[in-house]
Amino acid sequence: TQLLEQSPQFLSIQEGENLTVYCNSSSVFSSLQWYRQEPGEGPVLLVTVVTGGEVKKLKRLTFQFGDARKDSSLHITAAQPGDTGLYLCAGGGHKLSFGAGTTVTVRA
């Protein structure tokens, strides 16, 4: 099983601040996915990164895949209360391995 570690476990910030969430592994992944999950709902796909060093932007969210394809980060600029949720990274092909997630709370 390829293990993914996410940090921090919890993050609480004020609206308008920036935040970064990390996803690390000792294994190489062919691709990594980032999901956001709200309480009582399934994970919603945000992005898939496939190339080492790749940077993808989705509005105020910036995703980076490490050069060695072992780590990834998610940066949110000017966070809004609507960004509140559990952020999960996952990788591993058909048998996805997930990190435990980072719970992000954005206070108005």
Place this chain on the structure above:
Amino acid sequence: DTGVSQDPRHKITKRGQNVTFRCDPISEHNRLYWYRQTLGQGPEFLTYFQNEAQLEKSRLLSDRFSAERPKGSFSTLEIQRTEQGDSAMYLCASSFPFSTDTQYFGPGTRLTVL
């Protein structure tokens, strides 16, 4: 395209009862996956299908669990003789052919075993 759907959304049952959950994938997706998620953890892989064939099962899937996808469309996950430890969110996902890494999840079924 309405996305992946799951039914029921919530199920409360007594220990020892059998329960069955249904998943309808995105229509053009031929791969379907089941995961289980407990509080404070990310989802854990249970099993997956390509069309009607069940290709892999996790060791988490004990003998009390069975999954089917008889016509290669919807799938069911049955748990027999439920135990309190089975309480979790059961998630279904599907993916395009040849794109197994990008899976789209349904809203999940929350199971509570009393």
